[in-house]
């Protein structure tokens with residue numbers, strides 16, 4: 001609201017200066033023309049940023065910056081100013097017919113036809129020919145929509161993306177693992193393009209099924225009604241281990257996720273000369289960039305599920321208690337020769353409490369941008385096999401150390417693709433299910449190479465996920481001789497597989 005007010009004033013004073021002469025009208029006319037062009041550009045390119053203003057209750061309730069009054073005020077006050085400057089033109093469009101049409105167009109591009117219709121119907125231009133025509137068009141499209149079968153929704157996942165192949169595939173002892181389970185930037189971008197071209201549309205896990213009060217007054221799970229034009233098919237995307245672990249330093253990955261100057265999530269990466277560059281150095285900003293260009297790739301603002309362990313910290317911030325003191329650090333690093341002094345020498349300004357506040361601020365920004373946050377266990381444990389005692393301790397640690405940063409999470413993406421049950425519907429009386437359920441988890445994802453694996457239970461949902469990594473892609477290539485075609489429905493693996501990879505990609509057992 002503040003932004004809009006600020007922008008209104010700017011727009012008003014700008015207009016007031018130009019009164020009277022014909023010259024003024026010419027200038028005013030050209031300004032309006034410019035605004036129209038900008039409005040059009042914004043419509044095409046700025047889907048996400050403006051969706052925030054467009055009154056989705058979910059987004060707004062999550063939109064409060066967590067950093068207020070916590071010492072990050074400097075950074076916080078900067079972003080609204082930047083937004084205000086950007087939206088000076090945007091706010092002028094807000095009040096014009098063109099502005100309303102552009103905003104409705106963005107909502108409709110993301111398949112929220114009801115919101116688009118409501119926006120125009122409630123606008124001061126509701127009776128204008130243009131608004132009536134747009135409403136009629138949205139209603140016409142709406143009548144053609146098809147409900148997606150919630151049990152036929154595929155889920156693909158990635159790890160941290162490799163930005164610099166020469167560093168990830170440099171022959172050191174990490175190369176093999178990166179080659180097997182990571183995806184390169186070029187592969188990721190080609191996968192997005194192919195899935196977009198084939199009509200895939202990103203949805204949230206919460207769109208597929210959700211917990212609600214049922215007709216009989218009990219709380220239970222209900223299938224979502226994902227309505228898409230014919231030929232479009234929903235899918236879920238997730239990314240595991242978005243922690244930028246210590247061991248990944250210098251191997252060609254981003255350093256951490258930050259809130260950019262425009263208030264949107266972006267990444268920092270350390271360059272060869274030691275400088276820190278800000279840009280689209282991992283899945284989150286790359287996906288946002290793609291959706292800016294292709295707003296119809298995202299259903300009602302959906303983004304990916306982002307999953308964290310807790311043993312180093314989240315999003316590249318060293319938030320685990322082991323970073324809070326020399327004693328705890330040296331204990332946690334007993335099997336390495338790393339000492340707290342070395343850690344601090346690399347980060348002279350390190351402040352543990354600040355680190356946690358910064359991580360929480362980024363987590364909040366991700367939720368406001370449409371991302372869903374998830375547990376990947378605290379210690380990257382096999383949650384199906386470990387002792388029950390360890391299972392409880394790990395789950396509690398995640399709650400204490402990570403959920404205190406992310407806010408309540410109801411999704412768990414099991415490490416190693418393990419699970420707490422086999423493919424049969426969960427035995428919901430099992431101790432492990434009961435414990436996770438008591439901690440608020442409702443969505444449980446394993447790894448499965450089937451196209452679809454969705455189970456919607458009375459009080460939870462399960463979905464299998466498909467790894468789109470070096471291992472899976474290599475063994476789908478004709479040259480691997482396996483005859484596998486696991487990825488055929490998503491993309492042409494011959495076109496996507498990054499030839500910078502050392503081949504053959506080692507088998508997982510090797």
Ligand SMILES: [Zn+2]
Nearest residue numbers: 240241415416
């Ligand atoms: Zn993992």
